[in-house]
Amino acid sequence: MGQISLPKKGMAREDVLNTLKSFKSDDLKWHDGQLFGLIYETGTDLEELIKEANTLFLIENGLNPTAFPSLVKMETEVVSMVTNLSGGGEEAVGNLTTGGTESIFMALKAARDWAREKYPKIKQPEMVVPVSAHPAWNKAAHYLGIKIVMTPIREDFRADVTAMEAAITKNTIILGATAVTYPHGMVDPVEKIGALAQKRSLWLHVDACLGGLMLPFLRHLGQDIPAYDFGIPGVMSLSADIHKYAYTPKGVSAVLYRNRDLRKFQIYAYADWPGGVYATPCLAGGRPGGMIAAAWAVFHYLGEEGFVALAQKAKAATDNLIAGINAIPQLYVLGRPNATVFAFTSNAINIYELAVKMADCGWHIEAQQLPPSLHMTVSPVHLAVAEKFLDDLQRVVPQVPRADTSDLSEQAAMYAMLSTMPDRRMAKDFAVEYINNLYRIS
Numbered sequence: 001m002g003q004i005s006l007p008k009k010g011m012a013r014e015d016v017l018n019t020l021k022s023f024k025s026d027d028l029k030w031h032d033g034q035l036f037g038l039i040y041e042t043g044t045d046l047e048e049l050i051k052e053a054n055t056l057f058l059i060e061n062g063l064n065p066t067a068f069p070s071l072v073k074m075e076t077e078v079v080s081m082v083t084n085l086s087g088g089g090e091e092a093v094g095n096l097t098t099g100g101t102e103s104i105f106m107a108l109k110a111a112r113d114w115a116r117e118k119y120p121k122i123k124q125p126e127m128v129v130p131v132s133a134h135p136a137w138n139k140a141a142h143y144l145g146i147k148i149v150m151t152p153i154r155e156d157f158r159a160d161v162t163a164m165e166a167a168i169t170k171n172t173i174i175l176g177a178t179a180v181t182y183p184h185g186m187v188d189p190v191e192k193i194g195a196l197a198q199k200r201s202l203w204l205h206v207d208a209c210l211g212g213l214m215l216p217f218l219r220h221l222g223q224d225i226p227a228y229d230f231g232i233p234g235v236m237s238l239s240a241d242i243h244k245y246a247y248t249p250k251g252v253s254a255v256l257y258r259n260r261d262l263r264k265f266q267i268y269a270y271a272d273w274p275g276g277v278y279a280t281p282c283l284a285g286g287r288p289g290g291m292i293a294a295a296w297a298v299f300h301y302l303g304e305e306g307f308v309a310l311a312q313k314a315k316a317a318t319d320n321l322i323a324g325i326n327a328i329p330q331l332y333v334l335g336r337p338n339a340t341v342f343a344f345t346s347n348a349i350n351i352y353e354l355a356v357k358m359a360d361c362g363w364h365i366e367a368q369q370l371p372p373s374l375h376m377t378v379s380p381v382h383l384a385v386a387e388k389f390l391d392d393l394q395r396v397v398p399q400v401p402r403a404d405t406s407d408l409s410e411q412a413a414m415y416a417m418l419s420t421m422p423d424r425r426m427a428k429d430f431a432v433e434y435i436n437n438l439y440r441i442s
């Protein structure tokens with residue numbers, strides 16, 4: 001414990017860079033598709049273009065739109081292209097944010113403030129969201145003072161609309177749906193949820209953070225993709241992450257609204273500051289120009305054909321992986337995922353121990369819970385390594401302890417314990433303590 005102080009003398013430039021490079025030695029290796037999550041890798045030269053585009057606008061600040069009109073132009077063009085891909089009409093508008101969490105946050109903030117005007121009698125607003133929704137919803141609800149009511153999902157891992165309807169109270173203002181859920185890779189029945197939202201005059205936000213830049217291209221390839229976007233009349237807002245299946249580094253996502261009258265509720269302005277009249281579209285104040293340029297560069301470099309070709313690779317990799325996993329007798333994939341994200345599990349072996357064994361082979365797979373499973377977000381780069389992954393999987397499965405054994409590695413045992421803890425508050429306290437301990441000099 002303690003602090004470190006600023007070095008008295010600066011380091012040589014070379015030493016700074018070499019030291020930074022050395023820090024990477026403990027990080028997960030991702031470049032050749034070792035990760036199934038966190039990083040969305042194409043395995044092409046796209047990365048070089050993104051770096052150059054980012055560098056061109058690295059220093060420019062998106063805070064003041066009159067200082068750098070280039071950033072406003074690029075942002076509105078990227079947003080317009082995402083809007084087009086999401087069935088938004090002439091009236092639809094949006095902004096770029098720093099990520100899916102901020103996009104969801106802004107949409108729910110807009111919805112809350114819309115409801116304050118539309119339903120002034122509601123003092124304790126609620127929203128109804130399926131349990132498969134991303135924790136960004138819970139986080140935003142927590143920050144924004146909205147009560148979140150979580151409803152169960154069906155056996156096919158999609159939202160249960162009957163349960164959602166039953167959860168609506170006189171305080172409900174928002175319904176939530178996800179187009180490609182993170183845990184299981186499903187598109188919720190958004191059409192039905194949209195009809196319910198219309199019937200009850202509620203705001204429906206569709207979280208297409210994961211699917212927004214994959215589903216349109218899978219549809220283009222002839223795949224049967226259920227409706228999920230602004231084509232459904234009840235959809236008021238939609239989030240789509242660019243830093244996922246548009247392959248940019250972290251720091252850019254789109255939040256879209258059916259029209260400007262709805263987006264108005266997103267914008268914050270303060271007119272009485274001695275520093276001037278202050279107004280921002282989203283949560284961030286100063287905003288990095290580089291990520292806006294990176295997004296613009298990817299959209300123009302790939303074009304529709306490029307996106308479709310990458311989607312085809314990621315889908316082919318997904319199909320190979322799903323078929324290979326289902327062919328291993330001890331394993332099976334959960335439900336029938338719609339896109340390039342899925343989960344698999346086992347009734348026979350301890351799935352967390354399988355993740356540990358696969359990590360020993362260099363594969364990083366995230367562990368999930370309720371029910372226990374392993375998460376796979378598949379990228380275009382995985383097409384080249386799917387076979388190797390399946391070979392390793394087939395080889396290690398027989399070495400994994402049975403599901404009911406106590407003979408687990410520490411890591412697997414920890415996960416098993418946390419995921420089966422009946423009192424979820426203990427798991428929550430554990431997580432807070434973990435984070436609180438992590439970010440300090442030790």
Ligand SMILES: *Cc1c(COP(=O)(O)O)cnc(C)c1O
Binds near residue numbers: 100181208210253
């Ligand atoms: C990734 C994701 C989010 C959150 O996005 P961040 O960019 O991590 O903030 C929200 N919803 C879904 C479905 C996601 O996959």
